[in-house]
Amino acid sequence: MNGWQNFGRIHTVPLDDMAEHSLCADCACGPKVEYPEDSQVQHVIHNAFDGRDFDENERARVKPLRVLGA
Helix, strand or coil: CCCCCCEEEEEEECCCCCCCCCCCCCCCCCCCCCECCCCCEEEEEECCCCCCHHHHHHHHCCCCCCCCCC
């Protein structure tokens, strides 16, 4: 191909999800697209259709309660 160069893409996709992901930046899951520092490779991070990424992010955001006297 003249005038084009493929720098590539890396896709991170949840395993055993409830629907199949299309390996593109406009997948129905609404993935986040990043360009790692000093890289021309696109990193596409897919969200889980079953909501597990929301649960993981919510657990990380909420600090556990400390039980007094325990």
